[in-house]
Amino acid sequence: xxxxxxxxxxxxxxxxxxxxxxxxAGQVVRTPVLRSPAIDRLAGVRVLIKAENLQHGGSYxxxxxSLAVGRLAAGGHGGVVAQSTGNHAVAVALAARWRGxxxxxxxxxxxxxxxxxxxxxxGARIVLADTAAERLALTRELSAATGHPVVDAYDHPDVIxxxxxxxxxxxxxxxxxxxxxxxxxxxxxxxxxxxxxxxAATGRPIEVYGVEPVGCDSLAxxxxxxxxxxVPPAPTIADGLRPACVGKLPFAxxxxxxxxxxxxxxxxxxxxxxxxxxxxxxxxxxxxxAGLAGALRIAADGRHHTVGVVLTGGxxxxxxxxxxxxxxxxQVTSVEGxxx
Amino acid sequence: xxxxxxxxxxxxxxxxxxxxxxxxAGQVVRTPVLRSPAIDRLAGVRVLIKAENLQHGGSYxxxxxSLAVGRLAAGGHGGVVAQSTGNHAVAVALAARWRGxxxxxxxxxxxxxxxxxxxxxxGARIVLADTAAERLALTRELSAATGHPVVDAYDHPDVIxxxxxxxxxxxxxxxxxxxxxxxxxxxxxxxxxxxxxxxAATGRPIEVYGVEPVGCDSLAxxxxxxxxxxVPPAPTIADGLRPACVGKLPFAxxxxxxxxxxxxxxxxxxxxxxxxxxxxxxxxxxxxxAGLAGALRIAADGRHHTVGVVLTGGxxxxxxxxxxxxxxxxQVTSVEGxxx
Numbered sequence: 001x002x003x004x005x006x007x008x009x010x011x012x013x014x015x016x017x018x019x020x021x022x023x024x025a026g027q028v029v030r031t032p033v034l035r036s037p038a039i040d041r042l043a044g045v046r047v048l049i050k051a052e053n054l055q056h057g058g059s060y061x062x063x064x065x066s067l068a069v070g071r072l073a074a075g076g077h078g079g080v081v082a083q084s085t086g087n088h089a090v091a092v093a094l095a096a097r098w099r100g101x102x103x104x105x106x107x108x109x110x111x112x113x114x115x116x117x118x119x120x121x122x123g124a125r126i127v128l129a130d131t132a133a134e135r136l137a138l139t140r141e142l143s144a145a146t147g148h149p150v151v152d153a154y155d156h157p158d159v160i161x162x163x164x165x166x167x168x169x170x171x172x173x174x175x176x177x178x179x180x181x182x183x184x185x186x187x188x189x190x191x192x193x194x195x196x197x198x199x200a201a202t203g204r205p206i207e208v209y210g211v212e213p214v215g216c217d218s219l220a221x222x223x224x225x226x227x228x229x230x231v232p233p234a235p236t237i238a239d240g241l242r243p244a245c246v247g248k249l250p251f252a253x254x255x256x257x258x259x260x261x262x263x264x265x266x267x268x269x270x271x272x273x274x275x276x277x278x279x280x281x282x283x284x285x286x287x288x289x290a291g292l293a294g295a296l297r298i299a300a301d302g303r304h305h306t307v308g309v310v311l312t313g314g315x316x317x318x319x320x321x322x323x324x325x326x327x328x329x330x331q332v333t334s335v336e337g338x339x340x
Numbered sequence: 341x342x343x344x345x346x347x348x349x350x351x352x353x354x355x356x357x358x359x360x361x362x363x364x365a366g367q368v369v370r371t372p373v374l375r376s377p378a379i380d381r382l383a384g385v386r387v388l389i390k391a392e393n394l395q396h397g398g399s400y401x402x403x404x405x406s407l408a409v410g411r412l413a414a415g416g417h418g419g420v421v422a423q424s425t426g427n428h429a430v431a432v433a434l435a436a437r438w439r440g441x442x443x444x445x446x447x448x449x450x451x452x453x454x455x456x457x458x459x460x461x462x463g464a465r466i467v468l469a470d471t472a473a474e475r476l477a478l479t480r481e482l483s484a485a486t487g488h489p490v491v492d493a494y495d496h497p498d499v500i501x502x503x504x505x506x507x508x509x510x511x512x513x514x515x516x517x518x519x520x521x522x523x524x525x526x527x528x529x530x531x532x533x534x535x536x537x538x539x540a541a542t543g544r545p546i547e548v549y550g551v552e553p554v555g556c557d558s559l560a561x562x563x564x565x566x567x568x569x570x571v572p573p574a575p576t577i578a579d580g581l582r583p584a585c586v587g588k589l590p591f592a593x594x595x596x597x598x599x600x601x602x603x604x605x606x607x608x609x610x611x612x613x614x615x616x617x618x619x620x621x622x623x624x625x626x627x628x629x630a631g632l633a634g635a636l637r638i639a640a641d642g643r644h645h646t647v648g649v650v651l652t653g654g655x656x657x658x659x660x661x662x663x664x665x666x667x668x669x670x671q672v673t674s675v676e677g678x679x680x
Binding site (some may be wrong): 032033114277278280283314316322326 | 376378393394398454525614617618620622623650654656658659661662665666
């Protein structure tokens, strides 16, 4: 993806996340940190869940988009272009509307219909294309044609810092509650949120982990290879975690700061979805539930006391909710039984 | 229902709700007040939703139960007995466990299985019976046999004041946000929560409304008759709103302080459930969704600017979630379309 004009030469640092949090106060929801005794029991550790599904636009992507679009609006730009599997498109569309900018968003032709509908409802021009290569080319062409800069979904310092502000709020709220995190878990698509989490955790004894769906593990392969390594996305219910390759800027941060990557399959994601729905009482999209699925795996190693998870989003089709809620009812019941 | 020992001679007043809020701080979750642009647009007013589905035990019943059981524990009682359609039983079971008291809870044989499982998981002795009359008799007999006082689900000053603290927090948070309520809406089973809301709103220009399922309208009939009037409960998906009769103490408050009652049917409750799930991203039980269903009706009269709703609980079966999420998908989609 093309980068917009003003990235710092060395990428964002912790101070950028703190500055992002200050600038976003009042623009975004200070989402609550939620807990469930049933989830704690199942994990064997304290699990603090930052409910960014309750964010404007239904995901934490609102943070980076608001920061980036706000800076472009202040710089006199009249519009923006974005490419995304969905939530970043929704967030850029909303951020542009708030500031009176035009927005063009490029999405996969098989994007989650609710995400396409939400970006459309926010007044964005919607462009759909089949392959990732086509979408990247379209994004560049539309930016060139309109003169509107691209707000990359993850390879962008404002996006990394903005997404990182969710982790910073979680870290600070956990400290305030007397239960400081020793691990912090984020699902990984392009890696912007995980990179932001690493920056937010800088200087604290918090291990940051990424979670990828099996077969969509560009970050894990990139870390092994020492450079960003694309992976043809495999089928997954986590539609938001399908970018073909981790971003260069996130990778530069993650390769040194990330503790590790956990891979989860659809079954684990679905189980986490049901825990979030029936025990925590909130609706996660599968990409958001992947974070908890990974956290449960990480907690099982027994080295942590308090694990933070950023529940990154909640934009999901009613039909998929019905399917996920109904499947494996027995398994959820057994979790409840474990509470006895 | 039998009443416990120490109700004030004139029933609770606003000061009791304020005192309840002070005593409950730290014992219960200060739940967030949530908003959804899609719900605001549909309602045509600002709708502020107090997410008590995120409360300990999954419902606002935790408040009254914690207050009442705490007082009994301080008074040296070794156990408590409660009768409930479900959430009050869960709440009393949890409150008793926290304080090391024994709990016996009496529920309908057809209570929501998740509620029975949650009360059981909290360590309570579970007793099921078919009819309301049988459950009332059992409750009295078990109280007499054990010497443990009954914590009534609504005809109890601590319960009314405790439930009222949720409304008080909503009222105060709305004022703090610069959007003070002019209406406040609660679903009505035995009337304790609505009575608490009336007390919380005392002295402020806020109209308080109750919402009952069609055919479970004991409060509406009681207001018309001028005295508590039982109604054989009709079938409803709102399992928590099936008490046969409004409580005497709530009725004494509601008959003068309540602005009105709205009746909603299962279809309206299901539509509100889907709005809460897909737009607000939280899981309501049907009884909790009934409040929003009523608020949408009340908002339609065009006299209000900011309507508060206490989303009273979120304990619901996975199978019912699946059914409600899947049904009428077209209707939810049209709501999203309306956002354009």
